[in-house]
Amino acid sequence: MPHPFRCALRAVALIGVLLTLSGCSIKRMAINSLGDALASGSSSTFARDDDPELVRDATPFALKTIEGLIDASPRHVGLLTAAASGFTQYGFAFIQQEADFTEAQDLARSTEMRQRAKRLYLRAAEYGLRGLEVDLPGFRDRLTSDADAALAKTGKKHVALLYWTGAAWAAALAIDVNDSDLAVRQTTIEKMMHRALALDETFEMGALHEFFGTWEAAHAAAGGSMPKARQHFARATQLAAGRRVAPFVSMAESVCINENNRKEFEALLNQALAVDLDKAPERRLANMIMQRRARWLLSRIDDLFVD
Helix, strand or coil, X not given: CCCCCCCHHHHHHHHHHHHHCCCHHHHHHHHHHHHHHHHCCCCCHHHHCCCHHHHHHXXXXXXXXXXXXXXXXXXXXXXXXXXXXXXXXXXXXXXXXXXXXXXXXXXXXXXXXXXXXXXXXXXXXXXXXXXXXXXXXXXXXXXXXXXHHHHHCCCHHHHHHHHHHHHHHHHHHHHCCCCHHHHCCHHHHHHHHHHHHHHCCCHHHCHHHHHHHHHHHHCCCCCCCHHHHHHHHHHHHHHHCCCCCHHHHHHHHHHHCCCCCHHHHHHHHHHHHHCCCCCCHHHHHHHHHHHHHHHHHHHCHHHHCCC
């Protein structure tokens, strides 16, 4: 996983110190310093971990720690970004995906978990919007009234917030397509992600291209394009350079099932499983989670395809 939980253990150690500080300015400086540590850096104890269950159990505390720091420093862009990305990733990796895995055995429980995931995605999007508002006051309202004008003011430093806000909204919509508030945001989501793509197509080694591969395939019957989906997935795979499992799994699940292409589906998932987790230790956890999904999809292959 990317950066939302960096230095979480350091945060645990320092929270007590922060609570004892006197003087608002000193306390704010300490909180901002800790926020910078949480929201920056290139490696993560969580992201490198090889025990998804351990991380699943530890993540809620890390996220609540970030939320507590945001309460104390509500305009800290790094913390707001970490919250947007963290709640989105936790919602997918440990809530929505588990709902998928358990649906056949317990539909009621699965439905309940998906609704929880949706709430986490909406929380993530709210933090993303708050982060964008720091540099761009009024961004939320302008995004509704004139998305093109609002997005034109964003720059490369806003790509992460654009991505996680758009991804969170899209994930919530995918869970509940009957939510009218989310349904009307589809054009806005697409514009946000196109703006982020134009600013930095390399973000998270092709995550934006992967998003559009899935988006185009999901909207194939309503203006989307399967050829465009394939182009985006090809670019995402190229940018990932064998270090991310997700593009293989996402293409198999969104394009191959849509086209009833069993042979390609199986080949892509086998490519996903062949990714060496040691090649990108900073992405070990995310790759393990997606390989788990690849194995689950392969186990359902006879149910997913018509002979």
